[in-house]
Amino acid sequence: MRTARPLPDYLVRRFQGWKATQYAENRSWYRNLAEEGQHPRAMIVSCCDSRVHVTSIFGADSGEFFIHRNIANLVPPYTPDGDHHGTSAAVEYAVRTLKVSHLIVLGHSGCGGVRGCYDMVTGQAPELEEKTSFVGRWMEILRPGVADLPEGDEATRVRALEKGAIRISLQNLIGFPFVREAVEQERLTLHGLWHDIGAGGLEIYDDESESFTPL
Amino acid sequence: MRTARPLPDYLVRRFQGWKATQYAENRSWYRNLAEEGQHPRAMIVSCCDSRVHVTSIFGADSGEFFIHRNIANLVPPYTPDGDHHGTSAAVEYAVRTLKVSHLIVLGHSGCGGVRGCYDMVTGQAPELEEKTSFVGRWMEILRPGVADLPEGDEATRVRALEKGAIRISLQNLIGFPFVREAVEQERLTLHGLWHDIGAGGLEIYDDESESFTPL
Amino acid sequence: MRTARPLPDYLVRRFQGWKATQYAENRSWYRNLAEEGQHPRAMIVSCCDSRVHVTSIFGADSGEFFIHRNIANLVPPYTPDGDHHGTSAAVEYAVRTLKVSHLIVLGHSGCGGVRGCYDMVTGQAPELEEKTSFVGRWMEILRPGVADLPEGDEATRVRALEKGAIRISLQNLIGFPFVREAVEQERLTLHGLWHDIGAGGLEIYDDESESFTPL
């Protein structure tokens, strides 16, 4: 069985186009990045969703953002149990090695992972409760958020849970000793954002009012 | 302690600029994406490194790629132990729910995570061996790759390990039953790429010759 | 005679406002900049004109651009005569010490310095020809540009001279050995831009067609 195949033609052509234009015009900057290493100012925890490109909405160039993307932009609780935790490793590297100044959790509308969690907890997706479901087990991180949902129709509750994913991730982040220390020493600030894909909106979480406000 | 602060002004202004131009000009597409959901054709497993933007080098629009980014673009072995595995969950969601046709592991030059693994295994970074080091524990996935390194100077061996990370991830991927099944049924192809940041190069892994070839 | 007076109240108040808001919210980034030093990706040579803020039109945050501003965004010819040359020193520091990847000369409409040069050369401002006129002597750098002006009315010719200032500066830049070397080694690219203040326009110089094209 083939574990690696040639790249589809359309991607080869696009890459060659990029190299002949954007790379060629910015070769000096790419070389600088290769030689001097990265000095990103922010880490972004974003979703894998194909519709959310943080580099687009913030006009970022190469080298600006250290970006971790997982399902539903979740940060798990601090659990130094010796297992491999990809998200925790990314946060540790960003805060301790790269010393980023901002850590932004970016959620979004229509998140399939969040919807899956809602369905699982409300009994509509029993297959996600199975031990062998990686998506189900990953979405356990968000399970506590379902208890806090407001009354309302399903769409309202799911949207609230998307925002809950951001709040829970921020709470979990502050539970990492090196994150807490950096925040206390004012070397790092945390930020929570929720992006409405269809409307092109952006809402910012305010931890004092515990609410999201549109920009 | 503040767990969420306002967004820096320059990001607010950049977002507003994006909304007034790129969003405004493509509103119909964003609305379509919001209403119809995503139908990405490929999943990319890439590194968090701020210098590697797969959407740039492949000219991707919103909706094309489902992107998971972690340190050193690693996929762990299949381990359905009931714990939360962010990478495995992303792979499962892409293959089983989104039914992507391509799964691309994209490595790169100058990877800090791979370098850390090399230093750890060769005794130059004992702090990464500690149980509490998330980066160290995450890089365990790549430890078997150090045994296979060719003779040579350190730079050569670290570069070989960067490519080893891609090979090991592909091997681990095929160990997931639902990945293997999709590949066998020719619903999915796997691809391994290594990107040279400074030179703007791209090398493709061929599993028959077990080597990387420049595009 | 007082060589230093207290700061006007309105500036004190604005500074205090900045400190309580933008600084307070980004303290971590400012501290990072103070501790890690600057790593700007580009140098900008811009005019002192109060109407041209390159940080606004390019949404730049602190730390992105190393900015030299003088009258008419001029770079003098390479003249290592042991005198102090502020512009040459800034270029040297940016290219040799900071190793910026882009060097952008940004001209603009309605430039008083360029207009003064035109008036001086066409006999309308004899006072600028005097040895003691610093503005006149500085604008000597642009004098060769007047010979190349197209036929036309005065407004057309002055606008052409504004663009000539950008071309001459780029030509002078390439005459600095360390600039030429960096360009040859593809560690640095030069760029010429002309900004129309009233229309909010931006034109880019293309050295092959020797013309400016609107974005």
Add this chain to the structure above:
Amino acid sequence: MRTARPLPDYLVRRFQGWKATQYAENRSWYRNLAEEGQHPRAMIVSCCDSRVHVTSIFGADSGEFFIHRNIANLVPPYTPDGDHHGTSAAVEYAVRTLKVSHLIVLGHSGCGGVRGCYDMVTGQAPELEEKTSFVGRWMEILRPGVADLPEGDEATRVRALEKGAIRISLQNLIGFPFVREAVEQERLTLHGLWHDIGAGGLEIYDDESESFTPL
């Protein structure tokens, strides 16, 4: 060899964003500025350093400040020798043509130019003593300041020299006949400021006590 290349994409997009928002919302003011010309109330002499944006810390709009930026915010002595002096030309234009009311010299912490001067004078950077070093020759303006430094460790002495650069520039400014005349006629006031990047501080020079006081 290319003396001008296209603008990097991310800057094109950011500019377009600016035009669609900040420019579009203030078009009337930009048109006014273009038609009526600039009437800035103050000239600022600031450093090229990418971390110091006087328009940010003083919340300046387009048209408010005529800004000259050079390495270490230096004003050279009055020397009407017929050579081109960019800084002197900028001061002359601001005071005689624009008739600004305030002239502010803004220094800052962690200044690479000041540090270079200190290293040069104390024998730690002999390459800056070479005739061909533009940075070295430019920093000659500050050489007299090293003689006046207090006893203390290097960090203390370098910081004192940063403030010395402001004092020397103010002394040099008052040596320009048209500056002196404007100050005597109370049409112009001079101001010296030192900005602490990491702490967000601002200290003001008082010429009577010959000391700097935090705001």
